[in-house]
Amino acid sequence: MSPSPKAQDKADKPHIIFVCTGNIFRSLSAEFGMRAADTRGDFTFASAGTNTHHARRLRSDVLGAIAAHDQIDAAGHISRVLNQDIVDGADLIVAMDRDHQKYIRDTFNRHAPLYLEISRDLSEGVPDLPDIVPDYKTNPVAAAAFVNETVTRIMNERPAFLKNIRRYL
Template identity: 30%
Template sequence: MFKNILVVCVGNICRSPSAEVMLREAVSAKGIQVSSAGLGALVDHRIDATAQQLLQEHGFDGGAHRARQISPALLSGADLVLTMERKHIHRIIAIAPEASGKTFLLGKWQGDREIPDPYRQQRQAFEHVHALMAEGVGSWVRYL
């Protein structure tokens, strides 16, 4: 049973905090803790404005988010680690080899689909990524 899920991307200001907020809401009745971190986090930065706007338009709020750097301790404390890209999995395993058996793509149930980084792109890219993350979150919920 998963009690602590960590969502990971690079900067921890677009994808992972958005997926964190969506997943936290989806599992709120299950007593599961959901957090996020970045492999190259923009530490203490707020969620990207476009990502936050899309969250709000879908009934979520990432306003309290502050980016944080991934660490071996965060990885150790997680029962499940969800990433956006395969290269994130490889970097996590390099940091904490023991995390290999619990680290998967958010898009695992969509044929191991990767979710591209929308950072510094137009709103359309953020909309596409938001939709991919919503699908990924929805597909994981049935297993949690």
């Protein structure tokens, strides 16, 4: 696999992209959470999804769960699909789950470590809502509980992620 095509200029902040399926839950949470946690401004963060059919309005439970941490306002987020320009501009692409890792490798010939691999050296992904709560559309209580738990996990991993990230750049 080829390394990042972007030359690492010491004056530039490393640009990190988080990738999930629809860019409306996990990668969104990681992007906004890291922006808030990186108080020194050492990095720039963005996010994208692998699939266009997920591009839609953000779920209110996701926005509420994100806002509960550091009063982060992600309401203006617009989901976008990962493309070659986004990949070329990234110093590091971080996959939220294994299927995203495979997509990035197969489509762009880039290695993307998992979010939990960077923060905790775990070779596991952050599961998506339909994987854990298949009836999420008709079971809003279970969906909201899973969303809160997942966003909290992503947010709680921020200090370890920021501590370890330079090993992956």
